Amino acid sequence: KNLGLTNFRGAKPTKEEVVIAKNYYNKEELAQLNALVEQYLIFATEQARRRVPMTMNDWIKKLHGFLIINDRNILHDAGKISHELMKEIAEKKFDEYKQGEATQDVDFDEVALQALESAKNKLKK
Known part of the structure; x- marks a missing residue:
């Protein structure tokens, strides 16, 4: 039903919505994703407020550490x-x-x- 999508606007999913991975998440998975994103954005905001210089490599390292602290798997390749x-x-x-x-x-x-x-x-x- 609805191609397996659990989140979409309107009564039926659109072609644009079928290519967005989070549209297949259930409520619990979405809540977990939102919590992780919120936590990381708070961290990033604090880094900016303290004017900590960060390169892309720094952000990648911090993100990996953040995911490890939160007991999350890290994708090491493109899949x-x-x-x-x-x-x-x-x-x-x-x-x-x-x-x-x-x-x-x-x-x-x-x-x-x-x-x-x-x-x-x-x-x-």
């Missing part, structure tokens, strides 16, 4: 599927989903029209 391939797969699945949804709508309309015709015929008799 098995590129972002572009994931996007292509997700969009293809979305197109199939929309096609199936359109077919269901047509079938429902046909059934509704047949029921209406049947009711009219019964009234004529």
Whole structure:
């Protein structure tokens, strides 16, 4: 149902929403993600307020330390599927989903029209 998405705007997911990983998270996973992001942003804000010079390598090291302190796994490589391939797969699945949804709508309309015709015929008799 809804391509496995748990978070999206409106009644149905959009093509743009199917390529965003956090849209597949449940409420607990989202709460955990939001807590981690909030904690890290507070840390980063304090670094800026204290005018601590930071390079990108410094931020990477701090982030790794932050994740370790929070007992989180660290992804050490780019994974098995590129972002572009994931996007292509997700969009293809979305197109199939929309096609199936359109077919269901047509079938429902046909059934509704047949029921209406049947009711009219019964009234004529």
